[in-house]
Amino acid sequence: MERPRNTQETPKETIVEQMNEKRPLPLGVQEWEDWADRIISGACLPENVTQDTQKGALASMIMHLGPHESHKEDAYFIHGLRKSAASQVAHDRFSWYAAKVKAELKTKEEQELFEANKGKIEAELGIQSNE
DSSP states (O other), X not given: OOOOOOOTTSOHHHHHHHHTSEEEOOOSHHHHHHHHHHHHHHHOOOTTSOHHHHHHHHHHHHHTSXXXXXXXXXXXXXXXXXXXXXXXXXXXXXXXXXXXXHHHHHHHHHHHHHHHTHHHHHHHHTOOOOO
């Protein structure tokens, strides 16, 4: 049975109660689309996270549920989507920092190698040191 949609006047307590209520998982395509749209609207992710990406993540979450879980709270999926988005950002930032540190270390190592071999390099190039 389809529930009426919440409005801006719906009390916050009612929405929280609804989010924590166990509901049946979608069994048909239209049921899936309506369910996924409801979950996505509750997750409030940035616009750059596409609907298809979020629906793919939701599908994965359902497939990872245990064999006896036919009902699940909306909050479970909303939090899962938000955690997935946070993990994706964290992975991106981790990779960026790791590459930055690696580049800085390489530059530092190259500088140290140059300093250690400066005299030899200058001699090979015929440069007289001013030191």
